[in-house]
Amino acid sequence: MIRLWIGMIGLLAGVAPALTASAQEKYPTKPIELIVPFVAGASTDTGARVVAQALEARWGVPVKIINKPGGNTVPAVTDVMTAKPDGTIFLVDAPPQSAMLDTVVKNLPFKVTDRTFIGVMAYTPLKFIVHVDSPFKSLGDAAQALKANPETFSWTSLGGAGFQDMAFRMFCLAAGVDVKKTRAVALKGGAEAVTLTAGGHVTMGVGTYSAIAAPLSAGKLRVLASASPERWPNLPDVMTTGEAGFPSVQVLFWIGISGPPGLPAPIRAQWEAALKAITADPAVIAKMANVGLKVLYEDASTMVARVERERKLTQEIFAN
C-alpha cells in the first residue's frame, strides 16, 4: 500500500524512474532496497543517495533508500541479517552498525561479522571544533585545559553509541586523561553537536565537514584539527591531528555496502564491479565532495579487515 502511495507521488511528479529492467543480465532484474539505519539527511543517508542514483543509472532498476532509524541501528541491521540473500536488500554500512556495534550493544541477536561485506565507498574524517571565541587556538591548547581541569571540560558525546565518542576518547587517551572525569554532554546526533558548539555551550565539539561547513562560513566555529592522515581539501589551513602532535588520534567515518549472510558470489561480484566503477566516476566524486565525503574504494576483503581492526580498537577504547 505504501508502494502505491509512492507510485502515485512518482506519477504526479512525472518523474517516476524507469521500471524497465534490462533483461540481458541475470542480475539485477528487480528493484533494490538500500537500508539506511539513520534518519534521512544525515551523512550516511546523503552519501547513500548519491550512490543509489549512480547505481540506478548503471543497472536500470530502481534503487531505493529505506530509512529505518533508531534502536542503535539494531532493528535495521537485523532486517538485513534475516533477509533472503537474493540481491534485493542491502545495508548501507558504517562504523556504528559494524565495528562498534557489539561493543556498544550487548547480547546482539546476530554476529556482526556474519553479514556479507561488499565494499567501502567513501569516508570523512572527524574534526575537533570549538566556538570562535574559545581561548583554544590549537588542539594542544585544548589538551592542556583538559589535563588541568578535566571536570569542567564539557564535550559533545553521542552517548557511547556514536563515532564522536571514539574521537574524544582517543584524544583523552593521547592526553593521558581519564574520560570518566570529563563532562560528557550526551546528544542525539551529529548536527546537534555542531549547533551546541557553535552556540558556545560546550568546551569542545566534534563534527564532520558537512555538518560544520555552514556555521564555519558564518564565523561561529574554529576548527582545531582534522583526525585524518591528510589535511581535508576544503580546509587546507586546518592541521591534521598528527601535525598538532596527536598522531594516534585518527577517526575516519566511512560508508560502505553489506548484504545479508550468504550472498551468492555472482551477485557479490556484480556489486563489487559496480562500486569500483561508481567510485571512479567524476560525477559521483563531485557529488560526494558536495556532501562532505571523499570517495574511497575498498574491496570486500579490505573492508572485512578494516571492520575487524576497528572492532578491536573500539573494544580497547571503550574498555574503561
Next chain:
Amino acid sequence: MDAGIIGGLLNALTLANLGFALIGCLLGTLVGILPGLGPASAMAILLPMVLYLPPEGAIIIMAGIYYGAMYGGSTTAILMNVPGEVSSVITAVDGFAMTKAGRAGEALAIAAIGSFMAGILGTLVIAVIGPKVADLALHFGPAEYFALVLFSMTALVSFAGPSLLAGVAVALFGMWLACVGTDPLTGTQRLNFGTMTLMRGFDIVPVLVGVFGIAEVLTSLRENVHQIYGGKLGRWYAMIPRGVELTRGLAASVRGTVLGFVLGLLPGMLPALTAYLAYDVEKRLSKTPERFGSGMIEGVAAPEAANNATAMAGFIPLLALGIPTSPALAILLGTLLINGLTPGPMLFQQQAVLTWTVIGSMLTANTALLVLNLPLVGFWARISRVPYGVLGPVVLAICLVGAYAPRNTLFDVWIAILFGLIGYAMRRLSLPLAPLVLGLLLGPLFEQSLRQSIALAGTPLIFLQRPIALALIVAAILVLALTWVLKRRSSAVGALIKESTKET
C-alpha cells in the same frame, strides 16, 4: 534593492519555476492529507528524482512539499478527526466540532487563509530580516530548552479537561510512552521487556492515528452515526467565513503567525508544539474560553497559522547557519548540499539570484495553495455528508496505511490498533486525548534538555544562572499562578475548564 533580489524574484515567476512550485504544493497537500506519510518521508522518497532537475527547481519542489504538507494536514483533521500530520492534532478539536455543526467549509477555509497569511508574512520576514535573527538559534542551549519545555507545560491546563489531575495523568502516560525504547542519548534500552520490536520505541504517528482515527471510527460505530453532518451545505463561496467570524479568524491567524514564527527559529521546535501553544494563547485571550472545543474559529485559525509559520521560520536558521530545525529541513539541507550549495551567510551574497528565486517561489507557492484550496473547500466539505458506512472503512484503511508508512514496519500497525482501543476507552471514560499527544511530544524534549543541562553545568543551578532560562521559568510560574487565582475568583473560568473538554 540590488540586481540579485529583482532577478531572483522575476526568476520565480518563470513558467518552469511556477510549475515546480505548483507540483511541490500539490504533492505536499496530498502528503499532508495522508496520515503517516509526512513531509520528511515524502521528500526523502523524491530526493533521488529531483536530483535530475536544476538546483533551483529541486529546492522549490522540496520546499513546496514542506509547506504544502502543513496546509494539507488540517483537511482530514477537520473533516474526520484524523490529523494528517502531528501538527494538526489540535486543529481537530475545534475543526471537527465545526464539521459536526455543518461548518466544515468555514473551518477548512479559515485553515487555508490562516496558513496563507502565515506563509506570506513568514516569507516577508525571511526576506526583510533573514540572516540577522538566525543567531537566536545558537543562544538556545539545553538549559533554555528545558525552561521552554516547562513553559510549554503550562498549556496543559488548557487541555486537561474537567479534572486537571486526569489531564496531568494522561500527559504523564504520554511522557512514559516516550521513554520506551532506546535512550536517544546513551543508547541504553528502556522498558522494552527484552524484545527487539520495542527497541525503536513508540513512533508518534501510529499512536496518533490510533487514538484519533481508529478510536473515532469505533466511537461512531457505537453511536451508530449515519453521517458526520446530516444537514444541507451551500456552494463553496458561501462557506468562506465573513464578517465577525472572518475578523476573529484573521486576528487569531496573526497571533498564531507571530508565535509560530518566533518559536520556529529555534532548532527542535516542532510545528506541533507551537500549534498547541497558539491554541492555548487563544483560549486564554478569549472572552468565552468555555466555548473552545465546541467549534471556535480561533481554535482552527491560530494553530494552523502557527504550524505554517514555524515551518517558514525554519528556513532562516537553515539558510543562514545550515541548522535544520526539523527532519524535513534536514532533507532540504541535503538537497542543497548535493547541488553544491553550502548554506551560510555567504549564500545570500554568492547565490543571490538562487536565494531570491527560492524566496520568491514561497510567495507564488503560498498563493497557489490558497487559490487551489479555497474552491476545493466545497468538495472536501461534502465528505462530511458521505454515509458513515462508506466513510468509516475508508478512514480505517487510511489509518492503518498511515501507521505503517513512517517506519515501514507492521508492528506499528498493531500499535495503531492497540491505541485505537485505548483511545476508545479513554473517550468512554471522558479522559482528554490532547494531553497524551502533548506528553509524547514534550517527553523527549523534557528529558533530554534536563539531562544535558545537568551534564553541562554539573548543577541544577544552571537554570537560575542563564537569563533566558530564568525568564521562561518565571513566566511559567506566573502563568500558572494567574490561572489559579482566576480560577478561584471567577466561576466563568471554572466553567471553562469543565465544559471545554467535550472534545471528541
